[in-house]
Amino acid sequence: MESAPSGNGTTLPEKRKFRQPRAEQQPSKKGRFDNKKQQKQAKKAKAKAKEGGTEEVLGIDIKNFLASHNDAEAVVENAELPEEFSEIELEVEELSSTGDGLALHGGRAYVVPFSIPGDRVKVKVIRHQETHSVVDFLSVVRPSPDRDDSLIGCKYFGSCSGCQLQMLSYDKQLAHKKRVVEKAYEHFADLPEGILPPIGDTIGSPLQYNYRTKLTPHFDGPRKGGFQGDQKPEIGFNLKGQRRVLDIEDCPIGVDSVREGFTTSRADVLNNLGKYKRGATLLLRESTKRIPDSEDLSTFTEKKLCITDPKATTTEYVDNFKFDSPAGAFFQNNNSILPTFTAYIRDNLSLPVSSQAESNTEPPKYLVDAYCGSGLFTVTCGSAVQKAIGVDISPDSIAYATRNAKENGITNATFIAGTAEKIFGDIDFPGSKASCIIDPPRKGCDELFLEQLMVFKPKRIVYVSCNVHTQARDLEYILKHETGQKYKVDSIRGFDFFPQTHHVESVAVLTLAD
Numbered sequence: 049m050e051s052a053p054s055g056n057g058t059t060l061p062e063k064r065k066f067r068q069p070r071a072e073q074q075p076s077k078k079g080r081f082d083n084k085k086q087q088k089q090a091k092k093a094k095a096k097a098k099e100g101g102t103e104e105v106l107g108i109d110i111k112n113f114l115a116s117h118n119d120a121e122a123v124v125e126n127a128e129l130p131e132e133f134s135e136i137e138l139e140v141e142e143l144s145s146t147g148d149g150l151a152l153h154g155g156r157a158y159v160v161p162f163s164i165p166g167d168r169v170k171v172k173v174i175r176h177q178e179t180h181s182v183v184d185f186l187s188v189v190r191p192s193p194d195r196d197d198s199l200i201g202c203k204y205f206g207s208c209s210g211c212q213l214q215m216l217s218y219d220k221q222l223a224h225k226k227r228v229v230e231k232a233y234e235h236f237a238d239l240p241e242g243i244l245p246p247i248g249d250t251i252g253s254p255l256q257y258n259y260r261t262k263l264t265p266h267f268d269g270p271r272k273g274g275f276q277g278d279q280k281p282e283i284g285f286n287l288k289g290q291r292r293v294l295d296i297e298d299c300p301i302g303v304d305s306v307r308e309g310f311t312t313s314r315a316d317v318l319n320n321l322g323k324y325k326r327g328a329t330l331l332l333r334e335s336t337k338r339i340p341d342s343e344d345l346s347t348f349t350e351k352k353l354c355i356t357d358p359k360a361t362t363t364e365y366v367d368n369f370k371f372d373s374p375a376g377a378f379f380q381n382n383n384s385i386l387p388t389f390t391a392y393i394r395d396n397l398s399l400p401v402s403s404q405a406e407s408n409t410e411p412p413k414y415l416v417d418a419y420c421g422s423g424l425f426t427v428t429c430g431s432a433v434q435k436a437i438g439v440d441i442s443p444d445s446i447a448y449a450t451r452n453a454k455e456n457g458i459t460n461a462t463f464i465a466g467t468a469e470k471i472f473g474d475i476d477f478p479g480s481k482a483s484c485i486i487d488p489p490r491k492g493c494d495e496l497f498l499e500q501l502m503v504f505k506p507k508r509i510v511y512v513s514c515n516v517h518t519q520a521r522d523l524e525y526i527l528k529h530e531t532g533q534k535y536k537v538d539s540i541r542g543f544d545f546f547p548q549t550h551h552v553e554s555v556a557v558l559t560l561a562d
């Protein structure tokens with residue numbers, strides 16, 4: 049039997065047959081599951097979805113997309129599934145939170161990369177899964193009124209897995225991300241209606257290309273015994289939907305220093321292939337040096353370098369705050385939005401003077417910086433507080449947080465290395481006069497931390513997250529907790545740290561009622 053390439057670079061029998069999706073696996077017209085097996089499956093899917101990863105988020109969008117097409121069930125019964133690797137046309141109706149278009153065909157959902165609602169596209173069918181079908185994007189047959197291909201700023205857009213939204217105007221990208229935040233709270237936080245405020249508009253990034261201060265392209269190793277003869281690895285990012293690397297010479301969302309570093313590092317790898325028995329990930333991280341123009345130090349010239357050693361120290365400025373951190377450790381990747389972002393966090397850490405005068409606020413007396421990294425928030429928000437305390441699991445980051453606080457004149461801060469909940473053992477001030485900033489990794493907070501947070505009861509919580517889905521899950525936990533029920537959610541809004549991609553940073557602000 050002949051074989052043909054699949055979407056992930058392996059080979060599959062060309063005429064492999066797929067069974068029809070079973071009708072009982074689809075939600076009923078009411079969007080509910082009718083028997084025990086369905087309920088069990090739905091429960092399992094929900095539990096998985098709570099992890100907040102790409103698969104789970106897409107899965108929920110697909111489920112809701114199908115549920116919104118009540119008539120689709122009738123079609124499913126008789127629909128023929130298009131053969132794998134056949135080419136078909138699809139009408140894209142929705143943009144999922146993962147940045148993929150969703151189309152309906154024969155009662156099934158098709159996930160269509162690089163497409164937006166209103167596009168008619170030609171695609172190649174790759175595989176039919178239990179819940180949806182996966183296709184490769186081939187071309188636009190009839191563009192959506194929202195598509196503007198003249199905006200596409202990268203020749204790899206349409207193949208590279210890094211960006212999804214380059215064909216959309218920036219205003220539309222921001223509006224889409226607002227919807228992503230709304231949907232996250234609709235689907236990942238099971239809360240009574242009216243408990244959350246309307247989601248605010250997404251705050252845009254001053255730079256929409258040329259903004260990423262860190263890139264990590266990679267390459268695969270040779271099959272065995274090193275690269276032979278003319279053999280060269282592809283160096284870049286993964287092809288969309290595949291585990292294969294797409295060879296990329298430049299990434300226009302990177303800052304100039306990092307793009308130049310990419311060119312140099314690529315050449316370095318290709319000129320020294322004999323050194324590599326395995327694949328590797330390259331680190332490209334910007335570091336800034338300020339050189340004073342005159343003796344009064346008020347004006348300066350900035351020199352930008354690209355650091356490639358993960359253990360080397362990089363320097364970054366946010367307004368006039370200076371941050372050193374290990375090049376391989378976490379630091380926010382879009383410097384252009386950080387002055388606006390940190391000012392927003394600082395403003396929102398302020399405490400209401402009394403519940404009667406909500407607009408009248410004062411800085412908190414105490415600040416808790418949970419998941420503090422190298423001290424971004426303590427340094428930019430800590431000058432007015434009596435005491436600040438930060439915690440991070442990485443001892444390296446804690447060492448740099450201590451150094452950054454000192455270098456920026458913050459003398460009232462201490463930092464602890466350990467898991468986030470450890471911080472509560474070291475706090476010697478009352479929650480009623482404290483604001484707590486929480487900025488966990490994508491998986492969100494551990495239950496132990498949230499439980500301890502509820503015992504501490506900070507007057508204000510500012511929860512920053514690069515994964516709004518786990519943030520929504522954690523807010524549900526807080527707001528359903530016996531103590532947490534006393535919190536009011538003041539605001540939730542996205543910040544666009546990652547233009548051209550589907551990612552959104554979300555900030556939720558909560559205040560404990562008197």
Ligand SMILES: C[S@@+](CC[C@H](N)C(=O)[O-])C[C@H]1O[C@@H](n2cnc3c(N)ncnc32)[C@H](O)[C@@H]1O
Nearest residue numbers: 378419420421424440441442467468487488489
């Ligand atoms: C999204 S980063 C935020 C860092 C910092 N707030 C900033 O903006 O630069 C998340 C941080 O959480 C830390 N981390 C991960 N798991 C943790 C845990 N269980 N307890 C404490 N810190 C943790 C990581 O080392 C990382 O520095």
